[in-house]
Amino acid sequence: MTTAADLLSRPRLLHPVAWWIWGLLLAASATRMTNPFLLLLICAIVGCVVLQRKEVGTRNALGLFIGIALLAVVVRVAMMVLLGSSVGGRITLVTLPEVPLPHWMAGVQLGGPVMLAGLLDALYTGLQLAAVLLCVGGCNALADPRRLLRYVPATLYDAGTAIVVAMTYVPQLAEDAASVRRARRLRGHSGRGLRELAALVVPVLENSLERSISLAASMESRGYGRVTLDRSARRRATALTIIGLAGVLVGLFGLLGGPTPASLGLPVLVGGLVIAAMALMTGARRDQRTPYRRDPWGLPETLVVLSGVVPLAVVSVGLRRGWSGIVPAQVPATLPHVSVAIALALLVAAVPAVLAPRTPRRAEREDRRRLRPPTDPEQGPPISSLRRDPELSRSKA
């Protein structure tokens, strides 16, 4: 049996940038709607794709984000119930006892009637926030953000290196702390309590600074940092940065209703952002560093990105045309209408669950499971050969 994903590509890790674009596009669609059914559909899509395409044995970041998302909904609803809401409406669910407040807190209301419309509004917008968080959590689970560090532009190369150094040294810090503590216990200290913990600080700090100096010396002796952007590229980047930032500032003032005309606000802001982004990219073409085993960008990557573009485009068009069911009204409170076109468009975003290449370890496990029942030896590749294939056994490098 060959799956559709295997026809497009052998099992490999998808380019992390593709997963992040897909997730952020889906999050962008979620920010444009408050229909609870559509938002739940987005959550389901993210969960389904993560279940199908997360590499086996990596940390499941989605759990953390589900926790935060639930917290966001609960906090929101609880605050609405306790403090009332400005939405209005006519249907009162319950009336809580109202707590009198001092006069300087005028306008604040603690307790009082809980309106259905207000509750629904808090729930819908809370769900929106939750859906966006889940999309970002899905990105975290599908493509570890650390893998993105390999794709930073040349202007951020040094910053990226510093963060890679930091990630490498964290485990060593724990070892340092453990060995200092062991040494103290050998000298007859208990090794427990706040005072002992405080005694760790300076030795661990000294140790790691010592290590940073020897690391710097070894980097220096291997010629690190001698290949950098030339002066003209750097000057161009500085000029672009300042022009871009000034544009952003002017645009922002326009959007906030300042002296700049409001119609100018958004275009100037976007223009400034584009110029600032160009500053990041300056000199990237002439960067002389050679990459090590970059992930390829192939047809599956393009398909994954496109599957994120479709829902956003349809939702944006729908919003402009005023389709019902994207932003349902809470007053009067009715069951939100779900437009079939939008639901189908959202389902396009679930395509990666089928078409994105299977991850290597998951594919190996699935194939092994399929091959385990005693079949005749001519059928299918033996597992040992799968394991020896260097491309397959390559985990996230």
Added chain:
Amino acid sequence: MSPRRRDELLVWRWSSTVTMTLMTIVGFLSFTWPFFVSSESTLATSNDAPWLFPVLVGLLCLVLVAQLSGGTMDAKSVAVLGVLAAMGGALRVLSAGTAGLEPLFFLLVLGGRVLGRAGGFLLGAFAITTGAFLTSGVGPWLPFQMFAAGWVGMGAAMLPAVRPRLERWMLTAYGLVAGLAYGAIMNLWFWPFLGSSAPSGAGFAATASLATQLQHYAVFYGLTSLGWDLPRGVLTAVLVLLACHPVLAALRRALRRAAFDAAPTFDVRTSRGTSEDFVG
């Protein structure tokens, strides 16, 4: 002593000043826009407007880091910033979940004091990023946290140079204020997301006046997060007070030793004291 200009880890150029000033204004507006937005502007009426700011701050934060680090970072600063960011990230992971008790700020205040303005800002941004990567918690809050933590580190470097005993108390007070201010400003980024449904009297209402907005925010802040921020500020202050001298001394000694390209100077009067400059 506050770091003298030539003691800073990274060169601070005029373009850094311009970029940082512009970014600080943009960043300040990105945090505080709910207070300034006028009622008829598009931001006040549109539903997805609050999402503009995480994108904006995220991209501009990258630009700022590129500007501050570009061309000035050598092997020494990469190694020192990397190792200190590792400590910050580890502290952040350790403290995740304990209500507001974040020892990270102690490192940011003292580290920023020694590393200087650019180094302090980058230390804050890198430590937060490392912590986020370690927990796979890269979310829309990350750019705002990077920015706010960078400010904390840079602010410590910008405090005036004073005598060591006074410096200890100054940094302690700064730690308390920074811990509180960080929380107050970090709440702001998601406050507008409460949107129209926010509780009356504690929510973001674009049509209200500045005074009303501030009052609403004060209520919201007092209700939701003062209990988290106060322990953080106090913990930072206590840690700075206790460990200020040994940690500052260790950091300064390390930076002096790592000055590989320091030109040897032979001064007859002080020749015995400068021998440390060549160790490395």
